[in-house]
Amino acid sequence: MTGARRLLGAWRRGTADTLELLVTCYRQDRGRTLVALALMVAGTVAAPLTALALRAMTDAAVDGAAGRVVVAAVVVAAAGIATLTFAHFAHIAYFELAELDVLAYEARFMTISNGSASMAHHDSPRFADTLTVLEREIQRLRVGLQALLTAMGLAGALILTFVALGTVDPWLFLLPLAALPALVLGGAAERVVDRARGESAPSTRGARHLYRLATTASASKELRVLRLRDEMRTRHSALWSDATATLHRAQVRGALLRLLGQLAFVAAYVAAVLIVVRAALAGERSAGDVVLVVVAAAQVNLQVTAAVTVGQDLARLRSTFRRMREAEEQAAPPTPDGTGTPPARLTRGIEVDRVTFGYDSSPDLALRDVSLSLPAGATVAIVGENGSGKSSLVKILCGLYEPTSGTVRVDAVDLRDLAPHAWSARLAACFQDFVRFELPAVQAVGVGDVRHVDDEVRVGAALARADAQDVVDQLEDGLRTPLGKTYADGAELSGGQWQRLALGRTFMREDPLLVVLDEPTSALDAETEYALFTRYAEHARRTHHATGAVTVLVSHRFTTVRMADLIVVMADGRVHEVGSHDELVASGGLYSQLHHIQAAAYRS
């Protein structure tokens, strides 16, 4: 009972999802949706009308009624034209609608992927699998829309065909039952194939990754130097073979299931024709009846075949919507978002209280029992070896991940109680894996505060704060120069130049409460990094007086962070030492040792 209820629930949800596609079309363009629907239904329903008109024509001919023959012949011709042409015109109408639908669902897909404040879902392999399948399936929404419109026409055509057959012999009303095995087995076949799509997603994802690597310019240097062309090709084709073998096996099983369903129907069809032919031979049915049954039953065969195909496309469409819902659930925050507003200025600062954190995809902890006090207005440097937890701590401070346990407090308010988007609006951050926005230079920097994306004065000021004005000065058309390979005339920048523009972007926000610079100068030499950090720290001290903003600098270079008010040394996910440069050097601990080693290395 519960199973049946669950099935019914799933069916209802699936139908609602599928119809939602039509509602989306309707919202985009009412007129075109109605025209497409009307043409599709009229074109499909015209086929059984042909059978009825043929019966009338045959009987009229046998009776010698020339007038009726002509009328019926006109109907046959009109219905024939409608069958042949309406679907084509409908296609013209829904083609554009389908494009708009793909656009609408791509926007939804983008929101699912990157619309939430937290980015924890990006670490889940299950989410990655769902995205891999969705990325491809969204492009198939066009087929889904066609299937949906065809299904509506087919439903009308099937009803009309069975009514027509039923007028010849009530037994023929049973013919729809013979179509059931084909529909049920068709659905089962699609489920088999859909499962295989999910199972093959990791291999598909791997193959796509290699394909992207092999076709993007950024990877081409290493691929050439490492002479990886053949290796990449071998691995790519092995992964594809793996994915296609899984899909192929499922397709074969699906085809067998569908064949079984079709055979059941063919048997019933032959029986139906025999019943009517025998009755006609006995003089109980007219010649027109025989014509109607032969034509209509043949149409039923075509309609059922079409229904099975359409059924598969609709099942695939339902799976797409199911996956979309799953992805939405996976990307949803584990606890309801807070609604609080961050303070206009920080008075106490940011408190990290016994924070422990592990990524979903890893059994190890990235942060263990971290407690820190980041006073308002302070410049805090975080140093530590690779993998010691610096970036993880920064991401927690930015609210990109929630701590597994422990609390981050902003002026005594739990970060979880603040509205995520209100907190991110008060952040200014430059990450080590910064984005290269291929836009005109003004916008590539201006997106740092999207309200002022084209404001050349603000952008200029932000670049000056980041000491990156010279990058733009070198460009042919200054701030208006398009950047990157997306444009035919786009300027290509060096890694360090891109990084300095990213820094400029960070300084677009004028009233942040937290400024994060996570290795923003990794492409620069140690001396330049030191000079820049000193400049930022001074700037931060001056301006953050007003907002109480905390500036967090992450660096590997122990020698360049000594200007910070507070230095946090991380090791193995824990806070190993905290203090000012002088205090830490005096204590003779890890900072002191590593500082001396690095200083000696730079001197030599």
Ligand SMILES: Nc1ncnc2c1ncn2[C@@H]1O[C@H](COP(=O)(O)OP(=O)(O)OP(=O)(O)O)[C@@H](O)[C@H]1O
């Ligand atoms: N997205 C992730 N999924 C799973 N584990 C991760 C992820 N990001 C980082 N880790 C792990 O968490 C630990 C801390 O990484 P984190 O990036 O915070 O270190 P880091 O000190 O910033 O290192 P680096 O100096 O190399 O940037 C490492 O063991 C790393 O493998």
